[in-house]
Amino acid sequence: MKLVATDFDGTFCSYGGGVPEANLAAVKKWQEAGHKFGINTGRGISLIDMEIEKYEGLVPDFLICNNGAVVTDAERSILASLRFPQALTKGLLQLLREKRGDAPMLVVTERESLAIGGNLSDAALGLPDMPSTTLEKAIWRDDIVQVSLNCGTQENALATEAMVRASFPQLRGNINRGYLDLNLVEADKKNGVARLLQVTGWQVAPDDLFVIGDDRNDLPAIEAFHGYTVATAPDFMKTAAKKVYESVAQMMLENL
Known part of the structure; x- marks a missing residue:
């Protein structure tokens, strides 16, 4: 099994635009092949669901929300949460x-x-x-x-x-x-991915784990998991990434 955890704003969805059809089609192929797809975002559950609901057939297998503070399954049951005292x-x-x-x-x-x-x-x-x-x-x-x-x-x-x-x-x-x-301090996108794997028990080899993002809050995950970025990302992200892709779809299809 392979797993993709993608940032949403600026990565899976362009700023000021919608999710490209190519990304939606790639997710469908990815999941039909038996792999896991989810969104790793700074948004909370309500704000990311507001976007997901716009796209029929887009059903993430998991969400990592609030920069790793909250992890859910496909049904939005909360699997992990880091609350402030x-x-x-x-x-x-x-x-x-x-x-x-x-x-x-x-x-x-x-x-x-x-x-x-x-x-x-x-x-x-x-x-x-x-x-x-x-x-x-x-x-x-x-x-x-x-x-x-x-x-x-x-x-x-x-x-x-x-x-x-x-x-x-x-x-x-x-x-x-x-x-x-x-x-x-324990909540970032790197720890969110690690927490997801821990609470689900999913066994994913390092070479089968694909993280991608476009800005500073994605850096911990990009650096820890040798992740990827997109062509619209700033230069410091391109320097940190293993590879730069034109889109999430391109990354998924190349590694399917």
């Missing part, structure tokens, strides 16, 4: 309010994304208006797996991550373009 949630959200004022943020639970201070609008990602909550309510929740911010640029995202980690070293920042996702 409630005291950490409270301290983090209070710090972000102090340092960023009323700038919008998302608090993401295992199954839903909730906006504080307005929505993180992004036409390229097609992010919808999400249900809202207040900071006063969110700080008492014990089911948060991610807090997401739009920092505008990767430089600002890196600076914000450094500020947060100075107070909360148990957190890490997973960065895609100008977005900063704050997760527990």
Whole structure:
């Protein structure tokens, strides 16, 4: 059995566009051959399902969501989850309010994304208006797996991550373009793949494991599993990748 774990935004689906038909056709061939296909994303379950539901016949065998913090099977049963301790949630959200004022943020639970201070609008990602909550309510929740911010640029995202980690070293920042996702330090796309294999018991040889992504939050998995990237990725991703493909479809069909 072979396994593909692909990033979604910018890799499987182009920014500002849909999933190419070639990618959908390649997934069908891959699964018909008895192999596993899934999505390894910074999105939460609700936000990635919003996209998957647009494509009839696209049925991933698994999801790795929230940069590895949540792993599900094909039916969306949660197989693994890394929740913030409630005291950490409270301290983090209070710090972000102090340092960023009323700038919008998302608090993401295992199954839903909730906006504080307005929505993180992004036409390229097609992010919808999400249900809202207040900071006063969110700080008492014990089911948060991610807090997401739009920092505008990767430089600002890196600076914000450094500020947060100075107070909360148990957190890490997973960065895609100008977005900063704050997760527990054990949550990244590399650990998400490893956690998937552990909880499912799937036996996949190293040469039969294919990971692909296009930006900084994909780097841990690309480096750990000798993974791949796409032609639209920045140069640092192409340097880290084993090979650059024009599309996910090309990678899958070449290795079928």
